[in-house]
Amino acid sequence: MTAAVLHVTPDSIPANERVFESECLVKSNTPVNNDYRLLILDAPAEILNCTPGQFFHIQCPVRGGHHPYLRRPMSIYGYFPEKGELQFLYKIAGEGTAALAELKTGESLNVVGPLGQGFHIADNWQNLLLLARGVGLATLAPLALEAQRLGKKLTAICSARSPELLMSIDYFRDLGAEIITVTDSEGTSDLAHLQGVIEGLIADQGIDAFYTCGSNRLLKLLQEIGAKHGIPGEIALEQQMACGLGMCQCCVRSFRAESGIVHKRVCKEGPVFDLQEAMGW
Amino acid sequence: MVDLSVQIGDLCLKNPIMPASGTFSEDLVTVFDLNLLGALVTKTITRGIRQGNPTPRVCEVSGSMLNSIGIPSKGVGQFIANMVPFYQAYNSPLVVSISGNTADEFARLCEEISVPGVAAIEVNISCPNIEEDGKAFAMRPASTLDVMRKLRAATDLPLWAKLTPNTGETSDVARAAEEGGADALVVSNTMLSMSIDVHSRKPRLGNLMGGLSGPSLKPISLRMAYQCAKAVDIPVIGCGGISTIDDVLEYLIAGASAVQVGTATFIHPTVMVQMIGELEAYLRTHNIASVRDLIGSVRDEEAADTVVFMEAAP
Ligand SMILES: Cc1cc2nc3c(=O)[nH]c(=O)nc-3n(C[C@H](O)[C@H](O)[C@H](O)COP(=O)(O)OP(=O)(O)OC[C@H]3O[C@@H](n4cnc5c(N)ncnc54)[C@H](O)[C@@H]3O)c2cc1C
Ligand SMILES: Cc1cc2nc3c(=O)[nH]c(=O)nc-3n(C[C@H](O)[C@H](O)[C@H](O)COP(=O)(O)O)c2cc1C
Ligand code: FES
Numbered sequence: 001m002t003a004a005v006l007h008v009t010p011d012s013i014p015a016n017e018r019v020f021e022s023e024c025l026v027k028s029n030t031p032v033n034n035d036y037r038l039l040i041l042d043a044p045a046e047i048l049n050c051t052p053g054q055f056f057h058i059q060c061p062v063r064g065g066h067h068p069y070l071r072r073p074m075s076i077y078g079y080f081p082e083k084g085e086l087q088f089l090y091k092i093a094g095e096g097t098a099a100l101a102e103l104k105t106g107e108s109l110n111v112v113g114p115l116g117q118g119f120h121i122a123d124n125w126q127n128l129l130l131l132a133r134g135v136g137l138a139t140l141a142p143l144a145l146e147a148q149r150l151g152k153k154l155t156a157i158c159s160a161r162s163p164e165l166l167m168s169i170d171y172f173r174d175l176g177a178e179i180i181t182v183t184d185s186e187g188t189s190d191l192a193h194l195q196g197v198i199e200g201l202i203a204d205q206g207i208d209a210f211y212t213c214g215s216n217r218l219l220k221l222l223q224e225i226g227a228k229h230g231i232p233g234e235i236a237l238e239q240q241m242a243c244g245l246g247m248c249q250c251c252v253r254s255f256r257a258e259s260g261i262v263h264k265r266v267c268k269e270g271p272v273f274d275l276q277e278a279m280g281w
Numbered sequence: 282m283v284d285l286s287v288q289i290g291d292l293c294l295k296n297p298i299m300p301a302s303g304t305f306s307e308d309l310v311t312v313f314d315l316n317l318l319g320a321l322v323t324k325t326i327t328r329g330i331r332q333g334n335p336t337p338r339v340c341e342v343s344g345s346m347l348n349s350i351g352i353p354s355k356g357v358g359q360f361i362a363n364m365v366p367f368y369q370a371y372n373s374p375l376v377v378s379i380s381g382n383t384a385d386e387f388a389r390l391c392e393e394i395s396v397p398g399v400a401a402i403e404v405n406i407s408c409p410n411i412e413e414d415g416k417a418f419a420m421r422p423a424s425t426l427d428v429m430r431k432l433r434a435a436t437d438l439p440l441w442a443k444l445t446p447n448t449g450e451t452s453d454v455a456r457a458a459e460e461g462g463a464d465a466l467v468v469s470n471t472m473l474s475m476s477i478d479v480h481s482r483k484p485r486l487g488n489l490m491g492g493l494s495g496p497s498l499k500p501i502s503l504r505m506a507y508q509c510a511k512a513v514d515i516p517v518i519g520c521g522g523i524s525t526i527d528d529v530l531e532y533l534i535a536g537a538s539a540v541q542v543g544t545a546t547f548i549h550p551t552v553m554v555q556m557i558g559e560l561e562a563y564l565r566t567h568n569i570a571s572v573r574d575l576i577g578s579v580r581d582e583e584a585a586d587t588v589v590f591m592e593a594a595p
Contacts, residue, residue, distance in 0.1 A: 007551040010314040019311040021551045059548065069341045069495065070547065095341075112550055242339045242346065243547040246308035249324075249350050250338035263332065263353065268308060 003044045003084070019245065020047045021112045024086065029103050032167060036091050036135060037101055038077070041109060043086035050079040051118030052142035053236055053272040056086070057244035059110040060096035061103060068096035071112065073241050073267070075139040079114075086111070089138035089167070115244050116271050119143050119234050121150060125208035128152050129201065130177075131194075131222065133159035136214040137168045139236045143211055148175040155201060157182065159189045159218075191221050198225055207231055214238060216280050226275055233275030239266040254279050283564040284571040285557070287319070287538050289516045290439045290464035292374060292401060294319035294539060296560070297572060298529065298553050301520050301543035302378035302403060302443070303350065307367055312550045315371045317557060319539060323364065325378040325405045327354040328390045335487030342476050345495030345522075346544055349488035352380060357393050365398040374400030376441065384418070384428040391435040402438050404429075406458075407445030407470035419445045422457035429461020441518065443467040444509070446498070451505050452512040459513040467518045467541060468506040472498060495544040498522040503535055510536025510577060524552065526559035536577040 003025050009018040024041040032038050057071040078087035092098050103109060121128070121143075128147050130140045137158060147154045154177040160166045162185040173179055180197060182188040201207055202225075210222045210233030219235055226233050239251040246268030253270075254261050255277045264270065285296035299320040300309075306324060315321060333353030340347050360377070368375040377399050381387030391402060406418035406428055418428045419442070432440055442463040448454055455466055471492025476485040484490075502521025510517045516539070519532030524545035532540045545552045564572060 006549075007313050007554055009312060010310070013311055017311050019550070021312070021549060067344060069344050070339070070346060110549075240337055240339065242348070242544075243304070243550075245306075245312070245550060247304060247306040247324075248339070248348070248547065249333060249353050250336070250348065252333070252336065252338075252353075 003042050005044050005046055016049050016051070018046070018049070019113060019115060020044075021110065022047050023108050023110055026103050026105055026107045026109060027085070028105055029101070032089065033165060035165060036089055036167060039088045039090065039100065039103070041086045041088075041111070043084055043111075045081050045084055047111070047113060048079045048081040048084070048086060050076055050114040050142070052076070052146045053118030053139065053234075054114040054116050055244075055271060056088070056111045056113030057115060057241065058088075058100070059112075060099045061107075061109070063099040063102040066095045066099035068099055070242055071244060072096040072100075073115075073238075073244060073271075075236065075271075076114065077138045077141050078145075079142065089135065089141070091135045112244060116267055117269065119146075119211060119236075119272050121147060121152065122209070126153055127206055127208050128154050129198070129207045129210050130154065130156040130172075131159070131198075131210065131212045131218055132156075133189075133215050133218065134165070136212070136236075139213045140211060141168055141171060144172050144175045144177055153205075154178070155180065155207075157194070157197065159183070159194075161185065191217060194218075194221060195225065202229055202231070209233055210275060211235075212275070219275070219278060220280055222275055223278075234272050235275050235278050236271045237266055237273060237278060238271065241267050243267070253281075283561055283569065284573070285561060285564075287572060287576075289401075289441075289518065289539060292320075292439055294374070296557050297533065297539035298557050298560070299376070299518075299539065299541055300546060300553065301541035302405065304543040304546050307364070309546075309550065313554050316373055317554050318373045320374045320376050320400070321368055321371060322376045322403060322541060323360075323378055325352050325354070325380045326357060326360050326390075326394075327352060327380055328357050328386060328393070330354060330356045337485065337487050339491075340476050340485040342474070342493070343497065345493060345497035346547075347474050347476055347486060347491040347493055348471070349486045349491030351488060357390055361394070361396055365396060369398045376401045376403050378403040378405050378443070380405040384431045387428060388431040388435040391432045391440075395436040395438050399438060401441055401464070402432075402436060403441040403443055403467060404432055405443050405470070407443050407447075417445050417447070419443075419454055419458070420448045422450055422453040425454050425457040426461045429458050429463055433462030439464040441465045441467050443520075444469045444505070446470065446472045446501055446505060446521070451508050455509040455512045459515050463515060465516045465518055465538075466509050466513065467520055468509045468537070469502050469521060472501065494522070496522045496524055499528060503531055506532055506537045507535040507579070524548070526556050526563060529556055529560060530563065530575070533572065533575045534577070534579045536579065538576050
């Protein structure tokens with residue numbers, strides 16, 4: 001079997017809005033460190049018309065006593081149409097990801113995507129700041145690549161429990177990003193310290209936009225600093241999903257809007273949202 | 282050339298495959314051409330604006346799922362202004378699912394939604410989430426008859442009554458819906474269920490209870506579709522746990538004239554389109570000219586003497 005899309009989307013849908021259900025072949029599925037694994041798929045070119053921040057909905061296999069039924073959402077870690085390659089960086093969290101970890105090279109995996117709204121980079125934003133912790137870096141990796149392509153200056157603050165768990169540092173560095181690492185074990189990841197680091201960056205070089213994902217603490221910190229200095233930003237959020245396509249309404253979260261608090265679907269209106277609209281949890 | 286078309290009352294569908302309410306939306310246009318489907322069935326709408334239930338709204342249970350979405354709705358005005366025109370671009374008939382908290386409110390919505398562009402109204406008299414303790418009109422024949430009569434008086438459009446598996450009186454409820462003026466029955470909705478996380482001891486749905494859907498539901502809904510098809514003269518549309526072409530065939534053979542596919546679309550968004558192709562292939566392989574020849578073709582005569590229509594204990 002080769003990688004294939006299972007049905008062709010109508011021509012009336014613009015190429016960058018098409019969603020495909022496709023069978024991909026596993027090129028490799030290897031540990032990155034104790035907690036995280038990198039899955040590389042051989043993917044048909046059609047499905048690789050992606051935007052950083054978008055995700056795929058993955059049908060984890062039934063394997064080793066694990067019986068995942070619903071699909072699992074996974075951010076795109078890398079998409080390379082020229083190589084026909086799609087990559088995910090994932091953490092074994094439970095049933096579905098444990099089964100995913102058992103996939104061997106050459107096996108087939110059914111994925112649906114690309115899905116959701118990705119990050120935006122405005123033309124006049126020159127200095128971008130990425131702030132992420134743990135697997136959150138997976139979501140921001142394609143954004144870093146896009147920023148490099150657009151010739152933007154990039155600073156990435158990477159946070160983790162300990163230095164061994166810092167991931168993708170080389171990846172970001174190779175993209176020309178300035179890297180600042182903070183860890184719990186070194187006592188550098190607390191909010192007060194982070195605030196100092198970010199305020200320092202704003203004073204030294206100016207920051208035009210913030211990008212983050214996943215953490216409530218980091219969201220609140222960036223909202224505060226963003227409001228104070230008038231710096232816009234975006235956050236990628238997570239919520240449990242069933243359909244991933246906007247049909248079931250199970251993935252809603254609350255957001256601040258002019259009309260009051262509104263529900264939005266993380267899979268459709270997100271997963272990337274305006275930093276100030278997002279509400280802590 | 283095999284004929285896939287089926288008749289649901291006055292409505293002719295090009296094939297018997299359509300989505301189940303709440304598991305389909307306009308968002309699917311990014312995946313395949315909606316014109317391929319037999320009909321387009323919307324998520325249940327209510328008259329007013331509703332937020333829906335607290336999260337988590339879904340969880341997984343042994344190869345199936347529970348949901349307590351709770352019918353979030355933008356209200357009928359918004360639906361008529363935006364969604365009806367949207368669906369008019371497609372030639373598959375639009376079936377709008379509606380629900381109300383009282384029979385009168387329900388009837389008013391039925392009247393309001395009877396606008397050009399709507400081909401049929403599916404009345405969700407079965408949703409376990411909105412009524413107290415999961416009770417719904419379709420739990421009992423008397424409340425079914427009462428609400429169906431009011432709904433019948435409120436519209437000239439075809440009315441499809443969606444029944445609930447949470448009743449011990451399947452055949453009687455089916456007959457009551459027919460007597461009340463239903464043009465077809467949709468059999469059936471999700472089954473009221475529960476799941477608890479043993480570590481936190483918390484129910485796994487924000488609303489504590491929710492509806493079971495997916496493969497585990499199929500034997501129950503199939504049995505109900507069979508019973509209903511025997512009990513009434515109007516068409517039955519099978520719904521519950523359909524995820525493969527064999528499931529579709531089982532329902533048709535049991536007596537359903539068409540089927541609705543729900544949760545399976547979450548697992549494989551293209552599954553309905555694949556089923557249409559597979560249905561055609563099945564008919565060809567078995568030299569059956571029309572899908573209508575399959576409907577109700579179950580060979581149950583041999584066992585007929587011993588069949589007892591057991592209703593679940595109350
Ligand atoms: C848009 C999006 C992008 C994501 N990107 C990544 C990524 O790049 N790498 C990565 O490791 N993880 C990512 N996650 C989280 C990932 O989806 C969950 O870790 C995964 O679903 C866990 O499944 P499981 O079966 O192993 O865990 P279980 O705990 O067995 O899952 C049970 C149920 O809970 C859901 N669930 C559990 N954790 C989460 C979570 N954090 N978010 C949403 N639903 C959850 C599962 O989907 C499943 O339905 C992302 C989540 C979202 C919403
Ligand atoms: C997430 C979800 C939302 C649903 N919402 C509705 C609804 O609004 N109205 C309704 O009549 N049925 C609703 N249903 C029930 C389905 O239409 C269908 O009856 C049920 O899921 C059984 O079919 P399945 O096993 O193929 O999913 C919903 C089901 C799911 C899973
Ligand atoms: S997961 Fe179904 S609407 Fe978002």
